[in-house]
Amino acid sequence: MEQGYLLQHLIAFGQLLREVGIPAGPSQMVELVTALEHVDIRKREDFKAAARCILVLRRDDLPVFDTAFDFFWRNLTRSEAEEELPRNVLSTMKVKRPRQLRLPSRPSEGDPSKSREEREERINMQLSFSARETLRTKDFSQFSWEEVQAAKEMMRRFKWRIEERPTRRKRPVKLGSQFDMRRTLRRSMNNGGEMLDLAWRDVRTHQRPLVVLCDISGSMDRYSRILLHFLHTISDGLRDVETFVFGTRLTRITRQLRSRDIDDAVQAVSKQVLDWSGGTRIGDAVKEFNFKWGRRVLGRGPVVLLISDGWDRGDPKLLGREMYRLQHSCHRLIWLNPLLGSPDYKPLTVGMQAALPHIDDFLPVHNLVSLEQLGEKLSQLGKRKPERRQQPLRERL
Amino acid sequence: MFASIDELQTALAEHSYVADRPLTTAIFLALKLNKPLLLEGEAGVGKTEIAKTLSSMLGRDLIRLQCYEGLDVNTTIYEWNYARQMLQIRMLEASGKAQDDTALSNIFGPEFLIKRPLLQAIEASTEKPPILLIDELDRADEEFEAFLLELLSDWQISIPELGTIRAAQPPTVIITSNRTREVHDALKRRCLFYWVDYPSLEKELAIVKTRLPHASERLSQQVVAFVQELRNLDLYKLPGVAETIDWATALAALEQTELSVDMVEDTLGAILKYQDDIAQVKGSTVRALLAKVTA
Numbered sequence: 001m002e003q004g005y006l007l008q009h010l011i012a013f014g015q016l017l018r019e020v021g022i023p024a025g026p027s028q029m030v031e032l033v034t035a036l037e038h039v040d041i042r043k044r045e046d047f048k049a050a051a052r053c054i055l056v057l058r059r060d061d062l063p064v065f066d067t068a069f070d071f072f073w074r075n076l077t078r079s080e081a082e083e084e085l086p087r088n089v090l091s092t093m094k095v096k097r098p099r100q101l102r103l104p105s106r107p108s109e110g111d112p113s114k115s116r117e118e119r120e121e122r123i124n125m126q127l128s129f130s131a132r133e134t135l136r137t138k139d140f141s142q143f144s145w146e147e148v149q150a151a152k153e154m155m156r157r158f159k160w161r162i163e164e165r166p167t168r169r170k171r172p173v174k175l176g177s178q179f180d181m182r183r184t185l186r187r188s189m190n191n192g193g194e195m196l197d198l199a200w201r202d203v204r205t206h207q208r209p210l211v212v213l214c215d216i217s218g219s220m221d222r223y224s225r226i227l228l229h230f231l232h233t234i235s236d237g238l239r240d241v242e243t244f245v246f247g248t249r250l251t252r253i254t255r256q257l258r259s260r261d262i263d264d265a266v267q268a269v270s271k272q273v274l275d276w277s278g279g280t281r282i283g284d285a286v287k288e289f290n291f292k293w294g295r296r297v298l299g300r301g302p303v304v305l306l307i308s309d310g311w312d313r314g315d316p317k318l319l320g321r322e323m324y325r326l327q328h329s330c331h332r333l334i335w336l337n338p339l340l341g342s343p344d345y346k347p348l349t350v351g352m353q354a355a356l357p358h359i360d361d362f363l364p365v366h367n368l369v370s371l372e373q374l375g376e377k378l379s380q381l382g383k384r385k386p387e388r389r390q391q392p393l394r395e396r397l
Numbered sequence: 398m399f400a401s402i403d404e405l406q407t408a409l410a411e412h413s414y415v416a417d418r419p420l421t422t423a424i425f426l427a428l429k430l431n432k433p434l435l436l437e438g439e440a441g442v443g444k445t446e447i448a449k450t451l452s453s454m455l456g457r458d459l460i461r462l463q464c465y466e467g468l469d470v471n472t473t474i475y476e477w478n479y480a481r482q483m484l485q486i487r488m489l490e491a492s493g494k495a496q497d498d499t500a501l502s503n504i505f506g507p508e509f510l511i512k513r514p515l516l517q518a519i520e521a522s523t524e525k526p527p528i529l530l531i532d533e534l535d536r537a538d539e540e541f542e543a544f545l546l547e548l549l550s551d552w553q554i555s556i557p558e559l560g561t562i563r564a565a566q567p568p569t570v571i572i573t574s575n576r577t578r579e580v581h582d583a584l585k586r587r588c589l590f591y592w593v594d595y596p597s598l599e600k601e602l603a604i605v606k607t608r609l610p611h612a613s614e615r616l617s618q619q620v621v622a623f624v625q626e627l628r629n630l631d632l633y634k635l636p637g638v639a640e641t642i643d644w645a646t647a648l649a650a651l652e653q654t655e656l657s658v659d660m661v662e663d664t665l666g667a668i669l670k671y672q673d674d675i676a677q678v679k680g681s682t683v684r685a686l687l688a689k690v691t692a
Contacts, residue, residue: 028586031430038429039402039422046402049419050426057585059437059576059592168467169540181479182471185504192496193486193504291633299577300466 006041007033013072017055020068024055044073136368139341141222151368152229152262158371160237163381164205165301165331176202208303208331208381209240213289215308216273217247217280223338223366224276225266227307230371232257232265242297246285247275252293282312282351283319290325301331303378307365309339312351319351323358327388332381334361336374341366360386398428398455414443414450415596415603423591424451433549433570435534435585438593440575441637443604448530448571458527460568462514464537473541474554476511485509505558519554519564529568535577542581549587596638598625608642612649619656620645622690624668630678636668644668656691658684 010029017024032054039050048069056065135147135154143151172180183199191197212231216224235241235257243254256268270276286306298304304326312319327333335355339345341364347356356362361377364370399405405428406421416424424447427434436444452459462473482504494500512520518529534542548554552564572588574580596604602621609617624641636644644667653660661683669675 023582025586031432035426035430038426045418046422049422052419053423053426053434053589053591057582057590058579062592167538168465169469169538182477185477185479185482188486189501193489193501291631295575295577297578 006036009072013051013068014055016068016072017065020064022056022061022065022068028055048073136372139366140226140338141366143226148226148229151226154368155229155233155371156262158233158237158375160234160375161379162208162210162238162303163379163383165208165383166203167206169204170201171204173200173202176200178202206300207239209242209297209300210234210238210305210378211242211297211302211330212244212305212307213250213285214243214245215247215280215282215306216245216276217311218277219280219309219311220338221277227365228266228269229262230365232262236260242293244289244293245269245273246280246282246288247278248281248284249275250285250288250292251275279313280308280311281314282308282310282355283314283316283322286322286326287318290322290329294326294329298329303332303334303381304330305334305336306359307336307338309337310347310349310352310355312349312354314351316350316354320354320358323355327358327360331385332360333358334363334374334377335359336363336365338364338366340364341370358388360388399425408454409450410607412450412454413607414446415600415607416447417596417600420447420591420593423589427571427589428569430589431567431569433572433588435572435574435580435588435590436593437574437576437580437590439595439635439637441639442593442595443638444573444593445530445532448528448573451569451571452528455525455528457525457569458521459530460514460518460521460527461530461532463532464534464541466536466538468537468541471513473513473544474516475513475556477505478509478511482509507559510556510559515548516554516562518568519548519552519562521568526564526566526568529570531570531572533575534572534580535574539581542584546581546584546587549584595628595635598622601625601638601641604638605641605645609645609649612645613654615655616648616653617645619690620648623656623661623686626686626689627668627678630682632669632674632677633671634669634674640668640670656687658687661687 010032014024014026014029032051035050035054036047039046041047051069052062052065056062135150138147140151170178172183178201180199180201184195184197187197187199188195212234214227214231220227231243231253235243235254241254241257242252243257244250244252251273253269253272256272257265259265259268306326323333337347337352340347340362347353347362363374363377365374399408402418402421402425405425406416406418409416409421409424423434426432434447436447438444448461449459451457462468485504486501489497489500514529518527521527531545534545549570552567553561555561595601598621601624602617605612605617605621621641624636624644628635644664647664647667648656648660651660651664662679665675665678665683669678
């Protein structure tokens with residue numbers, strides 16, 4: 001291939017990568033061109049390996065890159081190569097979505113073309129103080145579309161805070177627990193080497209990471225949408241949040257929730273998740289989390305929220321075992337159950353029974369007040385881990 | 398240095414490191430383009446070993462920085478030797494020079510400096526830049542990553558009391574991560590990225606043979622086949638290559654020439670590191686796998 005064509009092709013290839021979601025920036029493309037001075041482009045595998053280690057930054061992107069590479073650099077005749085822009089690779093990569101999130105029905109008179117601001121304004125005007133109070137204690141499952149919008153607005157104003165954890169880092173303070181040799185010696189230079197002015201350091205604290213696992217199976221249907229809003233506000237309001245949803249399988253939605261606009265985020269999530277309103281196998285989902293993600297997101301003493309009604313069709317023994325494991329790899333394991341809001345609810349389902357011994361806190365999540373209580377709880381977790389049963393795992397196997 | 402990828406591959410093999418072609422290409426480019434090489438992969442797939450091999454192969458020093466949460470300037474770049482500084486002050490006082498400002502300010506001179514790995518790597522001799530191994534970066538916190546970002550792009554460190562120290566020739570940097578958390582994209586963009594996977598049967602066998610030339614051929618083959626089968630199971634922690642080598646070494650030390658059910662069960666602790674996993678595999682699974690492997 002002549003030099004001129006090669007450059008064009010490299011640029012087109014970079015474009016293709018960006019289209020399939022691999023962020024190959026211009027500096028990386030330049031890097032690749034430089035690398036080709038050292039790597040023989042006629043050796044396909046070497047060229048591929050070079051492009052791979054320069055253009056791909058994430059492991060998850062590697063298979064996508066391979067497909068794109070094989071597609072783009074397949075043997076083409078010259079005229080084909082000049083004409084064809086590899087668009088169809090995109091369509092082949094799309095996955096079928098069997099199930100979509102069922103949205104609560106909008107009021108029929110509502111004009112969908114109205115801007116969001118207008119709608120929100122209308123809702124705010126509708127809500128007097130007393131209406132707000134009613135809304136706070138109303139069960140999420142009874143919400144109308146308007147009330148969901150109003151609740152969204154109220155949730156947005158919540159201030160989220162999690163009790164901090166001590167880090168291994170120190171910060172300079174006026175008076176602290178540790179002597180700062182370096183600063184003290186520096187200051188002593190002003191006094192002819194006499195250490196009169198002592199400097200101190202103290203432990204720096206940091207917000208604990210939060211990990212949320214949310215059940216979106218059929219039985220949780222009435223709560224799913226409002227809970228997604230809740231997940232969005234909490235991801236938006238706190239620094240370090242990892243979010244997963246599960247029905248029969250586990251899906252990570254952290255990235256989708258990063259979108260600032262709540263509706264965009266929920267839209268993105270509903271596209272990503274394949275098993276809306278299906279069955280539940282909590283044990284399998286927690287196991288998948290422990291195996292695939294545990295080591296990656298449970299590193300720094302996180303608080304884990306598990307949101308589910310406990311209706312489980314899986315093996316209760318498995319659930320018990322995996323909950324034990326999850327509890328022992330986090331700082332605090334909180335189970336939020338929307339059914340707990342009703343006064344006569346008793347956690348008698350087999351799944352709930354299996355999980356209960358391994359939960360630190362069992363709290364309701366059925367209305368706005370319960371979310372406020374959760375917020376309060378998170379900000380006062382205490383420095384120490386709660387006392388837990390010290391039972392060897394083997395007995396449970 | 399190496400003119401081609403083939404040459405590098407041969408050299409690596411001579412130093413007992415079996416690298417496949419894509420990995421060799423990545424190392425080759427890291428050396429040619431002088432870019433840091435970020436190696437990600439599960440524990441025990443030979444990431445750290447690459448740096449060690451490069452160091453012995455190129456005859457360059459290996460400077461290793463093991464990461465952990467809270468790494469700071471004092472532990473990674475430099476620290477002042479406080480005890481010496483204080484003694485010096487007392488000596489100046491004794492000789493009546495404590496009021497002399499220049500004498501006093503000399504206590505922040507190079508002879509009172511304790512150099513930590515990153516400063517050592519930058520300051521090293523110009524002829525043979527060292528290999529800098531930044532091990533398990535995922536264990537460090539974001540503050541350290543941000544600092545590293547600066548270092549990797551400018552190759553200079555400033556010490557307020559001494560001024561800026563610039564690397565005459567930047568070291569070859571190998572960064573490893575077990576992916577217990579995602580390394581920031583900005584840092585990744587400055588590196589070549591390579592995912593080190595579990596090796597194929599052939600490659601793993603080649604590794605075991607290179608590392609344990611004296612073990613019986615039959616044993617090596619069975620050990621590797623057994624471990625490869627284990628990796629298909631639903632285990633909490635899959636065994637890495639390091640575990641395979643450990644296990645083969647253990648069995649060879651026990652003078653085994655092939656696998657037997659009792660021996661496997663007694664030495665399972667060399668490859669499986671979780672009680673759950675051992676309990677799951679012990680008994681029928683071991684027998685089934687063994688039958689498959691020895692067939």
